[in-house]
Amino acid sequence: MSTLFISDLHLDLSRPEIIRQFENFIRDEAVQADALYILGDLFEAWIGDDADSEIGQRFIDAMQPMRDAGRPAFFMHGNRDFLLGERYARKAGLTLLPDPSVINIHGTPTLMMHGDSLCIDDETYQAFRTLSRSPEWQRSFLARTTAERQAFADAAREESMRHTRDGNNETIMDVNQKAVESAMHKSGVYRLIHGHTHRPNTHGFQLSGPSAERIVLGDWYEQGSSVNIKAGP
Structure with a gap:
């Protein structure tokens, strides 16, 4: 048994090699897993389900092997495709x-x-995030x-x-450790998986005593990146 996690593919027609790599990933690897979780920023930009896009159709076609095999696939919104x-x-x-x-993983x-x-240290972004997630803003935008x-x-x-090129923003664009610990405390867990920062790594730390870990998924700008958590020793 295995569970696959990916994020930050930023699929876009300007990067056809990544689209092909994703198609191969689904056909050769994802169909063998028990489930696939996509944790946001699947697309470079998503402006609404009514805006029929070529990249959106390419993704639907790429996922056909998953549908044929009856493998579940889950999607969580990112900042590019909320x-x-x-x-869709x-x-x-x-x-x-x-x-x-x-979720309970094995x-x-x-x-x-x-x-x-x-x-949370990126206050400008957090203000926009709060605004853009409101139903009023989204209704206005989609109109x-x-x-x-x-x-x-x-x-x-x-x-x-x-914003990314500005070296002064490098620190504030990363996660805040106190925010990480607060989120994990609130959920009662000792393992967190996320994307967004494009800084793949596994961070171990103590969470009020017990050992905890934060798994950061990588982006797909230059090559594919996934985390496969398998059951058993």
Whole structure:
């Protein structure tokens, strides 16, 4: 038995090699797992289920082996694709999960998050995150034309790239350890899996005494990245 976790693929037609790598990953690896969890930022940008996109269809096609094999696939929103809804999820064979969610992985309760809500030192982003997750903001945004929405997404991507290039932001864009511990305490777990930061690693620490771990998923900008948790010793 095994459970696969991926995040931050940022699928986009401008990176066809990553699309092909994902297609191979689904066909050769994911269909062998008991479940696949995608923890956000699957797409570079998602401006609404009504904006039929070529990349969206490519993903649906890529997931066909999972649907044929009856393998469950779960999706948690990221900061790039929080507008992905039930309409598209049904087409792709995805089950939507709230952020955060706790699941039992082979006997170990595990907290799953995209990870952006843990970066509390980035106050500018957190303010936008709170605003953009409100039903009012989303209704207003989705009422715009697809061209207007795409222009907003393009501008947001450029601003994100500028923000990332600024060396002064490197620390505030990472997770805050106190936020990590608070989230794990609240959920009553000693293992957390998240993405968002593009800093793959496994961090061990003490959580009010017992040992805990934080598993950070990698991005797919240059190569595929996944975590496979298997049952048994």
